[in-house]
Structures are given as C-alpha cells and as structure tokens.
Amino acid sequence: MNGEMEERAILVGAGDERYLGELGRLARTLGVGVVGSLEQQRRDNAGYLGKGKREELASLAREVDATLVLADDELTASQARVLERDSGVRVADRTQLIIRIFEAHARDSASKLQVELAELEYTLPRARGMWTHLERQEGGGGSASRGATRGPGEQQIEYDRRVIREKMRTIRRKLDEEKAARQVRGARLKEGYTPTVALVGYTNAGKTTILNSLSGARRSTRDWLFETLETTTRLVEGKSANGKGSSRPDFVVTDTVGFIRKLPTQLVESFSSTLDAAAAADIIVLCADASSDELEAEIRIVERTLASILKDEADSRHIIPCLNKKDLLTGNRREELSREMPQSVMVSALSETDGLISEIFRRIELKRQRIRLLIPHTDYVAASSLYGLAEIHSRNETTSGVEMEVTLPPSAVFKYEPYRIA
Numbered sequence: 001m002n003g004e005m006e007e008r009a010i011l012v013g014a015g016d017e018r019y020l021g022e023l024g025r026l027a028r029t030l031g032v033g034v035v036g037s038l039e040q041q042r043r044d045n046a047g048y049l050g051k052g053k054r055e056e057l058a059s060l061a062r063e064v065d066a067t068l069v070l071a072d073d074e075l076t077a078s079q080a081r082v083l084e085r086d087s088g089v090r091v092a093d094r095t096q097l098i099i100r101i102f103e104a105h106a107r108d109s110a111s112k113l114q115v116e117l118a119e120l121e122y123t124l125p126r127a128r129g130m131w132t133h134l135e136r137q138e139g140g141g142g143s144a145s146r147g148a149t150r151g152p153g154e155q156q157i158e159y160d161r162r163v164i165r166e167k168m169r170t171i172r173r174k175l176d177e178e179k180a181a182r183q184v185r186g187a188r189l190k191e192g193y194t195p196t197v198a199l200v201g202y203t204n205a206g207k208t209t210i211l212n213s214l215s216g217a218r219r220s221t222r223d224w225l226f227e228t229l230e231t232t233t234r235l236v237e238g239k240s241a242n243g244k245g246s247s248r249p250d251f252v253v254t255d256t257v258g259f260i261r262k263l264p265t266q267l268v269e270s271f272s273s274t275l276d277a278a279a280a281a282d283i284i285v286l287c288a289d290a291s292s293d294e295l296e297a298e299i300r301i302v303e304r305t306l307a308s309i310l311k312d313e314a315d316s317r318h319i320i321p322c323l324n325k326k327d328l329l330t331g332n333r334r335e336e337l338s339r340e341m342p343q344s345v346m347v348s349a350l351s352e353t354d355g356l357i358s359e360i361f362r363r364i365e366l367k368r369q370r371i372r373l374l375i376p377h378t379d380y381v382a383a384s385s386l387y388g389l390a391e392i393h394s395r396n397e398t399t400s401g402v403e404m405e406v407t408l409p410p411s412a413v414f415k416y417e418p419y420r421i422a
C-alpha cells in the first residue's frame with residue numbers, strides 16, 4: 001500500500017457487524033482515499049461478498065476507477081483471491097490495514113517487533129496464497145493461464161512455513177528481553193511508592209492529549225487512529241497539578257495503546273504493555289470521545305477488555321469513566337450524558353481537565369489507608385521494606401518491636417494486615 005495518496009479504495013462489508021465509517025477512517029489514516037462502498041448482510045464463504053454483489057463491485061470499480069478493495073473483516077486467502085479475481089482490483093482486508101497503520105506509527109523497538117510478528121502471523125496461514133500470487137506473475141497471462149500452471153509442491157510450502165515460524169520465535173525471544181528490561185525500569189520508578197493512574201480507552205478518545213494536559217508532556221497527538229503505539233509514563237506533581245502548593249500527593253500517569261472493534265488477533269501482543277499497565281494501576285481512567293456517534297459501543301469494548309484483566313469486582317471501583325471532547329457537545333447533549341452516566345467526569349483535554357484531576361486525587365485518597373503497625377524485631381525485613389513503599393508518619397522502637405504509623409498503598413494493605421494495631 002505504498003504510493004499512498006494515489007490509492008482509491010472501495011470499502012466492502014458483509015455480515016452483521018459492519019463498520020464502514022470506521023474502516024474509512026482507518027484507510028484515511030494511511031492516506032488512502034475512499035471512492036465508494038458496498039455492503040451486504042449475508043457473508044459469503046467463497047468470496048466474502050455474494051456473487052451478485054461481486055459483480056456489482058466489479059462495475060463500480062470500473063466506474064470510479066478504484067485501485068483497491070478494502071474488506072471490513074479478515075479474509076481467508078481464498079476469499080481474497082475470489083474477490084480479487086471477480087472485482088479485477090487488488091484486495092486488502094481490515095487486518096492488513098491495521099497492521100500497516102501500526103507499522104507506520106511504530107516508534108520504539110518493542111512496537112516494531114510486535115508489528116513484524118503480527119505480519120508474519122498473518123502471512124503464515126496464507127503461505128499458499130503468496131505462492132499463487134508469484135506463480136501468476138511468472139505465468140504472465142493473468143487469471144486465464146493460472147489453472148494450467150501446477151501449484152508449488154507441498155514441500156515448498158512447508159519449508160516456507162518453517163522459515164516463518166523460526167522468524168517468529170526469534171522475535172518473541174527479543175520481545176521477552178524487551179519486556180524484562182521494561183520491568184526493571186518500572187521497578188525503579190516504583191521506588192518511593194507513588195500512586196499509578198492508567199489512561200485507557202478507544203483509539204482517538206484523547207488519551208495522549210489528557211496525558212499532556214495532566215503532566216505538561218508533549219507527546220504526539222493526531223486526529224487519526226492508533227497514533228500511540230507504546231505506553232508512556234509521566235510524573236504528575238501534586239503541587240503543580242493543584243497550583244496552590246498544598247499537600248496533594250504526586251502520581252504517575254501512563255498513556256496506552258487505544259482499542260478498536262474487531263481487533264486483529266495478530267496484534268494482541270501489541271496490547272500486552274497496555275494491559276499490564278491497566279492491571280497494575282491503582283486507578284484507571286477510562287477515556288472516551290463523548291462526541292462519537294458510537295460512544296456507548298466504544299466504552300463497552302474497553303470495559304469488556306478491562307473486565308477480563310481485572311482480578312475482582314472491587315477493582316472496577318477504581319475506574320473513573322471520563323468523557324472527553326466536551327467542547328464538541330451541545331448543552332443538551334452534555335446534560336443528557338450527565339444524566340445517563342452520573343459517575344463520569346466530563347472534560348475537554350484541550351482546555352479543561354480540573355474535574356478529572358480532582359477526581360483522581362479523591363480516588364487516591366480513598367485507596368490509601370493510614371494505619372498503625374507493630375512489627376516484631378524478628379520481622380526486620382517487613383519493617384525495612386516499608387521504606388520506599390509507604391508514607392511513614394512516625395516510628396517508635398519498643399521492647400516488643402517497632403511501632404509505626406504509615407499510609408499504605410492499596411496493594412500493600414493486605415500484606416501488613418497481620419501487624420495492624422489500629
């Protein structure tokens with residue numbers, strides 16, 4: 001899909017779940033122009049679109065001079081071949097499109113490796129398709145001569161697949177190394193416990209804009225999909241966020257990769273650091289674009305993913321639903337949303353995030369517990385590991401042990417429960 005501005009795509013969708021509007025935005029993110037669309041309730045096994053629709057597609061393609069057909073779902077190799085043959089135009093599917101976007105936006109080495117892995121995973125079951133394609137070019141006679149050429153031997157395909165699998169193993173190994181390095185960095189950040197907040201949400205919700213607004217960072221934000229492909233963590237100083245110099249705690253905020261409907265399974269790896277960040281966070285800000293026509297669906301998709309990684313019900317109490325882009329709403333719509341989602345905070349990341357900041361501090365306070373502990377001298381390690389983990393208000397050596405008054409992060413409350421005296 002190079003020579004991007006030249007591409008003129010027709011969008012096609014078949015089946016119950018069709019999101020051609022979003023597919024069009026994905027296409028435009030890569031600079032691909034959209035010149036038409038066709039959709040159908042029934043999904044055809046052989047050619048994705050039914051035979052009649054494929055004929056319609058062929059004449060539309062001629063009429064609008066299309067160079068590309070984009071399918072809203074992942075196609076099998078043979079569906080893509082049939083669609084390509086019948087439309088007379090090159091075919092790409094939603095998965096390829098998203099992988100291309102990830103490829104174009106990947107900046108750090110982990111994201112690049114993850115994209116490479118996704119690409120190989122996509123190619124693996126299609127190894128035969130690749131060969132057919134080559135064969136056709138060698139034959140030089142287009143589709144007519146194809147039946148006459150003998151297919152490549154099964155051995156060749158097997159060899160090909162072995163090579164792909166071998167490459168995938170190498171990349172996975174490198175990714176594991178990257179992850180280990182990331183954990184070391186994360187642990188360093190954790191020294192001197194600071195509450196953590198993860199910004200999670202649908203792609204283009206405004207997560208990075210919120211991060212910038214909270215922390216004064218200048219991460220890149222764009223009105224296209226999957227601008228951010230890596231997690232970034234920034235410190236927000238309680239004092240500066242408050243402006244009044246009072247004793248609000250510092251916290252760290254992590255920006256993550258956005259979600260999307262029908263997420264290609266090949267890209268799940270790209271979300272692992274996002275999911276880790278969400279699972280480890282004390283507080284999750286579920287960001288949504290309040291001006292989206294699909295607001296409810298976009299929130300649901302993120303909630304479903306979160307539910308699968310959060311350990312228990314109690315965790316969900318620490319999610320702050322945040323409706324962003326308030327400035328794009330009419331007064332009526334704002335009122336309607338406040339009624340429908342009373343627990344959410346409404347902000348405009350470009351101009352006004354005070355409501356979100358206050359809510360974050362309120363939740364941090366709720367989650368921290370100030371307690372008195374008596375730790376016997378024999379449990380010396382338990383006492384010393386409080387440093388860097390808790391806020392320590394007082395410490396007294398007594399004959400039975402060390403008595404401390406501390407404010408604990410939620411993650412440590414359980415561990416210190418046995419020593420609690422008040």
Ligand SMILES: Nc1nc2c(ncn2[C@@H]2O[C@H](COP(=O)(O)OP(=O)(O)OP(=O)(O)O)[C@@H](O)[C@H]2O)c(=O)[nH]1
Pocket residue numbers: 201202203204205206207208209210220221222223224225226227228229257258259324325326327328347348349350351
């Ligand atoms: N009008 C308006 N636009 C906003 C607001 N917040 C963000 N945007 C715009 O929305 C677009 C997406 O913002 P990002 O911060 O890149 O969104 P994101 O959630 O990080 O997106 P990905 O990284 O692609 O998942 C950008 O063009 C922002 O300028 C807002 O409050 N109001």
Ligand SMILES: [Mg+2]
Pocket residue numbers: 207208209221227228256
């Ligand atoms: Mg972003």
